[in-house]
Amino acid sequence: MNHVLSKTKQRSLLLVALLLMGCLQLFAQTRTIKGEVTDAQNGDPLIGATIMVEGEKGGTVTDFDGNFVLQVSSSAKKIKVSYIGYIDKILAISENMKVNLESDSKALADVVVIGYGTARKSDLTGSVATVKAKDFNKGLVSSPEQLINGKVSGVQIMSNSGSASAGSTIRVRGGASLNASNDPLIVLDGVPLEQGGISGNSSNFLSMINPSDIESMTVLKDASSTAIYGSRASNGVIIITTKKGQQGGLKVNFNTTNSMQTRAQMVDMLSHDDFVNVINQFGTDNQKSLLGNANTDWNDEVYRTAFGTDNNLSLSGSIGKYWPFRVSAGYYNQSGLVRKDNVERWTGNVVLTPSFFQDHLKLTINAKGTLNNNSFNNGGAVWAAATFNPTIPVYSGNNSYGGYNEALDADGYPVNAGVRNPRGLVDLYDSKSKVSRFIGSMDVDYKVHFLPDLKLHATIGADYAKGDGTIYVPGYAAQSFNKDESLSGSDYKYGPQKNENRLLTLYANYAKYFENIKSNVDLTAGYDYQFWKSTTPLYYTKSAAGTTLSTVKASDYRHVMLSYYGRVNYSFDGKYLLTATVRRDASSRFSKDTRWGTFPSVALGWTLTEEPWLKNQKVLSNLKLRASYGVTGQQEGIGNYNYLPVYTSSVTGAEALINGQYITTYRPEAYVSDLKWETTTSWNFGLDFGFLNGRIGGAIDFYTRKTKDLLASVPTAAGTNFSKTILTNVGNVDSKGIEVSLNATPIQTKDWEWNLSYNFTWQNMKVKNLSLTQGGSQTNVKVGPSIDAYQFQVLSEGYEPYMFYVYHQLYDSETGKPIEGAYADLNGDGEINDADLYRYHSPAPKYIMGLSTSLRYKQLTLGMSFRANIDNYVYNGMGMSTGAWETVSYNNSQLNNLNASFLKTGFKTRQYLSDYYVENASFLKLDNLSLSYNVGKINKWASLTVSAMVQNVFTITGYSGTDPEVPNGMDNSFYPRPRTYSVSLGLQF
Helix, strand or coil: CHHHHHHHHHHHHHHHHHHHHHHHHHHHHHEEEEEEEEEECCCCCCEEEEEEEECCCEEEECCCCCCCEEECCCCEEEEEECCCCEECCEEECEEEEEEECCECCCCCEEEECCCCEEEEEEHHCCCCCCCCCCCCCCCCCCCHHHHHHHCCCCEEEEEEEEECCCEEEECCCCCCCCCCCCCCCCEEEEEEECCCCCCCCCCCCCHHCHHHEEEEEEEEHHHHHHHHHHHHCCEEEEEECCCCCCCCCCEEEEEEEEEEEEECCCCEEECHHHHHHHHHHHHHHHHHHHHCCCCCHHHHHHEEEEEEEEEEEEHHHHEEEEEEEEEEEEEEECCCCCCCCEEEEEEEEEECCCECCCCCCCEEEEEEEEEEEEEEEECHHHHHHEEEECCCCCCCCCCHHHHHHCCCCHHHCCCCCCCCHHHHHHCEEEEEEEEEEEEEEEEEEECCCCCCCCEEEEEEEEEEEEEEEEEEEECHHHHHHHCCCCCEEEEEEEEEEEEEEEEEEEEEEEEEHHHHHHEEEEEEEEEEEEEEEEEEEEEEEEEECCEEEEECEEEEEEEEEEEEEEEEEEEEECCCCEEEEEEEEEEEECHHHHHHHHEEEEEEEEEEEHHCCCCCCCEEEEEEEEEEEEEECCCCCCCCCCCCEEEHHHHHCCCEEEEEEEEEEEECCCCCCCCCCCCEEEEEEEEEEECCCCCCCCEEEEEEEEEEEEEEEEECCCCCCCEEEEEEEECCCEEEEEEEEEEEEECCCCCEEEEEEEEEEEEEEEEECCCCEEEEEEECCCEEEEECCCEEEEEEEECCCCCCCCCCCCEECCCCCCEEEEEECCCCCCCHHHHEEEEEEECCCCCEEEEEEEEEEEEEEEEEEEEEECCCCCEEHHHHHHHCCCHHCHHHHHCCCCCCCCHHCCCCCCCCCCCHHHEEEEEEEEEEEEEEEEEEEECCCCEHHHHEEEEEEEEEECCCCCCCHHHHHECCCCCCCEEEEEHHHHEEE
């Protein structure tokens, strides 16, 4: 019996041992591997990279930080790591894997920055374009927007003048508003920047960001991609991402660009000889007597060859294992073509990107500082150089009025309202400003330890700027002369204006790939708080003798925005894509009843090349359909208090004289209590395509936009408000367009590489309604720049905005010359009056094109960038204002030069509203021509690159004025854009 029990125990123990061995063997059949996938060049994490086990079906994708966790069998030996745009890599399995993928130059870079995060380009459902540093425009670049001019379809960037301190007008899909702002939202490293400028640098606030520090610029165009920014996104969003440090040893980069600027096209005035002949032929005896014996080129007296330099030094690497850094400093100094025009800029930038707790906690600390010292020319010198009498010398030979030859009346004083000596205008005008700016931010990213797919993000940001300046004109200068000598000259101090912008962003992001249902889910939800404040003190203009000439009141403007937002990105099997976004904004610029606005969007995508019947094609490498719908808002450019009854103090010069004393009074300003959001509803349909493994690729988009509750200034009925016009919600504007982008690499060998990039845009915009009441009568509102109280553009229902509103000129049937004062009676009532004005073309181009090409042979690269606008029109205000005989003399003491158009028209008086001066200004420009040579290693620790560049190389156009590309379609005393020659040296250590 004991023997039987003993055998039973032995069998039981054996069975238990066998079971344990089986479990241990089963456990040993699988193991867990972890790893990180990064870009080999810059160390950036690759989101959504695919990891597959060689010979098995299992696999996974990397998370938001490039990390992956994968269960593999004990027999698994290798994994394959792949990512669109990178070369596949097969590696032996180890426990903690560090995988660096090399970029595939045949494919487009796939990771792009979007609102509140990043995404793979292949997963995008909206219209998004990214330009990275290697594709930026070359040459002397003063402001970030110039880096991508002509590079992105649907984006028009135009410098406002040729001045060294000039800013740019940026339009994404033409803009969506009329009187409210049409400028896109600019987001710098997660901090949305306030629109507008500051005292001393009002025209070019973006120039205080050093272009050399920028890594990439991403343009969000359709509502699906912009709706995450809600109330500020109707005009598109431009996201600027600056360069950051990387793990590794110290890297030093130094680049210097030195330039020379010369005059290109100038206004076409009569030459010295033609001017003398015209005066002798048509002038009175008095006018002939005003002819001198000199031959003065006044352009030579006002303009100069301008020199510039741009120098940048950066150091990057890591302090220890956890503190990657990048530190940079820049010095930029550019003189303008007009004397006294100069910009000097000092910049500094520090970026720290430490990570802790095995990369669960990551920080990004940005600090950017800028100091600008500006010197401005007298704006009147451009007009004076064109019109001043070319037969008189620069200097008078005596000390009066600074020794400059001025037109004097019978009493020996400068003639009233006469044109002043151009050289005197620049020499005796001293305008300077100092502007400082600090932009700082800290991003905190925490990957939750117990739930690694969940990331918490916080951004704290601040943007502070201060600007002030002085304008001094001596008392003896003719430009500010007054017969009461105590009022001669001026000493004008403005500012300091202080701008403050504070930001708090909090959001959570959950991203996970569910392998069993082939689904990738990316959820984001967040909150924003942003506060803006702008203040200026009371300041004065004083005469040289110290007498107060004018007063500018103090100001304190501020507004706040609160936002809640959420977004879901979903993809199934890598081919069916969904993006849905909603944002709710509240702005203090509206009353509590209309303060909140809701801005939703939804987008779908279908990657056809992931379907079995198109996958692994040798020719077709990418084909994706996109469709999106969304609503965005607008509240910029309308002021902070337009819904409130505001009273303006009479300190600005409207005091009441009571009992011999001046009493300060207050006057009410116009306001609309129920002012609300302007909203834009958009549709976008897109097609992305690629051939030959990315050697040829591009996108086609068609969009429509409808803006309602338009924020526009319209006339008011008498007695209904405190102004003839008010800013209110009125009417609708519709727009539509087609955008095409093409990229190709026709040649790619070891020694040769040829890259082409082309973009095309067609756009159309119409005003649908401008009536204050539903179904009201058609409204015409004259707008735009004016000359002598004449306005030349109009907003009309059913037409493009800002069309020229002019008379139809009649011509002599024999000579073909325009007949002075003869216009078509368009309404047939037998009279020529305002009823015969008609809408004639628009300043906005119908078609915009850009072409960039680079051809490399070994280390030598030739690059060119072209731009073209087609069917845009310009009013030649300079031709009209100086092209009639009456403008040769406004008094008995002075002659003025005439525009060359006088020889064609013979006009005696100015024809202000004649369509003769509305000209087709279509153009083709070669913006950049560059030749660079990568010398390579010049010793064991340094490499050298040498470049030569020309900017504004040539312009082909039929327009007769200075430049076919001018703000608002009005060419009137335009500061000409220079032609720039540059040489650049780059050293890498």
